[in-house]
Amino acid sequence: xxxxxxxxxxxxxxxxxxxxxxxxxxxxxxxxxxxxxxxxxxxxxxxxxxxxxxxxxxxxxxxxxxxxxxxxxxxxxxxxxxxxxxxxxxxxxxxxxxxxxxxxxxxxxxxxxxxxxxxxxxxxxxxxxxxxxxxxxxxxxxxxxxxxxxxxxxxxxxxxxxxxxxxxxxxxxxxxxxxxxxxxxxxxxxxxxxxxxxxxxxxxxxxxxxxxxxxxxxxxxxxxxxxxxxxxxxxxxxxxxxxxxxxxxxx
Ligand SMILES: [Zn+2]
Numbered sequence: 001x002x003x004x005x006x007x008x009x010x011x012x013x014x015x016x017x018x019x020x021x022x023x024x025x026x027x028x029x030x031x032x033x034x035x036x037x038x039x040x041x042x043x044x045x046x047x048x049x050x051x052x053x054x055x056x057x058x059x060x061x062x063x064x065x066x067x068x069x070x071x072x073x074x075x076x077x078x079x080x081x082x083x084x085x086x087x088x089x090x091x092x093x094x095x096x097x098x099x100x101x102x103x104x105x106x107x108x109x110x111x112x113x114x115x116x117x118x119x120x121x122x123x124x125x126x127x128x129x130x131x132x133x134x135x136x137x138x139x140x141x142x143x144x145x146x147x148x149x150x151x152x153x154x155x156x157x158x159x160x161x162x163x164x165x166x167x168x169x170x171x172x173x174x175x176x177x178x179x180x181x182x183x184x185x186x187x188x189x190x191x192x193x194x195x196x197x198x199x200x201x202x203x204x205x206x207x208x209x210x211x212x213x214x215x216x217x218x219x220x221x222x223x224x225x226x227x228x229x230x231x232x233x234x235x236x237x238x239x240x241x242x243x244x245x246x247x248x249x250x251x
Pocket of ligand 1: 006007008031195
């Protein structure tokens with residue numbers, strides 16, 4: 001079974017969203033990043049059996065947060081199609097000016113996850129140490145999505161109970177560092193993702209990404225590990241099913 005553990009599905013991004021969902025022969029977990037996308041996640045997860053969702057406030061969307069932003073997350077935490085809090089985290093790539101607010105909003109949502117015993121989907125860009133320092137304070141599981149740090153840090157997050165989210169970057173010519181990490185890690189610690197509409201894997205790099213392209217990520221993992229793609233899909237899908245408590249009979 002194919003599972004795209006992390007994508008962003010929306011009618012604004014995809015004119016043919018219905019076809020994209022229907023043509024995906026597997027499960028998709030679509031992540032919200034702000035109030036608007038969180039509402040859309042709820043709508044899509046309700047409408048499509050094979051779409052699950054996560055709700056969260058992304059570090060790039062701190063401007064319009066209100067108390068209601070977090071209320072939407074809490075109110076839907078028991079929804080069986082909402083499987084995690086995310087996409088949440090820290091991003092110092094564009095600016096470090098709002099570091100303190102980023103940390104506060106991230107930590108608040110990690111605490112929510114601990115309180116309600118749900119996993120999280122973590123975004124970390126140029127902020128790996130601060131991300132780690134916050135996560136190690138809480139007993140929460142989840143995925144470090146689009147992992148882009150070192151093998152040593154990957155191992156530290158795994159020790160805390162996190163999976164390493166691997167996507168299209170693995171297939172890039174400049175993806176050597178991530179390829180080395182995937183070679184070294186045990187497959188039981190990896191989940192596959194697309195981060196659609198971003199980061200299309202080769203041979204589609206530069207085009208708008210879609211969840212079914214997660215297959216090309218699996219192919220690359222199979223090549224690196226020298227095992228069959230079926231085995232890669234079996235192990236990584238089971239990781240996702242277990243972590244996010246997905247129903248096996250969804251598709
Ligand atoms: Zn994302």
